[in-house]
Amino acid sequence: GESVGLHLPTLSVQEGDNSIINCAYSNSASDYFIWYKQESGKGPQFIIDIRSNMDKRQGQRVTVLLNKTVKHLSLQIAATQPGDSAVYFCAENRGNQGGKLIFGQGTELSVKP
Amino acid sequence: DGGITQSPKYLFRKEGQNVTLSCEQNLNHDAMYWYRQDPGQGLRLIYYSQIVNDFQKGDIAEGYSVSREKKESFPLTVTSAQKNPTAFYLCASTRVPNSPLHFGNGTRLTVT
Numbered sequence: 127g128e129s130v131g132l133h134l135p136t137l138s139v140q141e142g143d144n145s146i147i148n149c150a151y152s153n154s155a156s157d158y159f160i161w162y163k164q165e166s167g168k169g170p171q172f173i174i175d176i177r178s179n180m181d182k183r184q185g186q187r188v189t190v191l192l193n194k195t196v197k198h199l200s201l202q203i204a205a206t207q208p209g210d211s212a213v214y215f216c217a218e219n220r221g222n223q224g225g226k227l228i229f230g231q232g233t234e235l236s237v238k239p
Numbered sequence: 240d241g242g243i244t245q246s247p248k249y250l251f252r253k254e255g256q257n258v259t260l261s262c263e264q265n266l267n268h269d270a271m272y273w274y275r276q277d278p279g280q281g282l283r284l285i286y287y288s289q290i291v292n293d294f295q296k297g298d299i300a301e302g303y304s305v306s307r308e309k310k311e312s313f314p315l316t317v318t319s320a321q322k323n324p325t326a327f328y329l330c331a332s333t334r335v336p337n338s339p340l341h342f343g344n345g346t347r348l349t350v351t
Contacts, residue, residue: 158337169329169342229281
């Protein structure tokens with residue numbers, strides 16, 4: 127069935143290295159994508175978003191890349207810090223479904239000091 | 240500070256009892272959502288409301304009910320008909336479609 131999925135359930139990186147978290151989506155009608163960070167016992171926190179008319183967007187230490195040809199989304203975190211340790215979710219807004227967000231299963235990022 | 244408040248943080252109930260989870264927002268957002276999260280999984284949509292006095296079922300609405308009598312409030316009732324109610328429940332809101340959802344910090348419900 128249709129889904130937003132992640133290639134890797136866990137990712138371990140060294141402090142200071144760059145992290146790349148990947149996400150695949152299957153609905154070509156999706157027109158808006160969001161990355162969230164969730165720390166244990168808390169609600170998801172917005173990181174960055176991108177619309178389907180863009181292929182790259184940068185924030186503070188984060189970059190989101192969108193490849194509509196292969197329906198792939200990635201989140202790059204530069205100079206990863208211990209505070210970046212969390213579960214990261216991608217979510218897609220399927221424009222033909224009333225604006226509902228569909229979430230992937232998440233990738234747990236662990237940063238080693 | 241503006242935000243979404245979910246209460247209580249932890250809730251324990253016996254099987255067969257209905258329980259209502261509170262969600263209040265002071266962001267002046269029109270749309271509100273309820274998601275369920277199970278361990279190691281993503282979020283699944285239970286119900287959503289795009290305007291006061293109107294709401295729609297999400298992907299897993301069976302065993303749940305909601306109301307939207309005020310813009311600020313979107314309570315979720317977990318009924319005894321919900322077969323696996325133990326989960327982490329997250330409420331969210333947004334100003335307009337195609338904009339980020341703002342989440343509360345969740346209510347962890349345990350039913351024994």
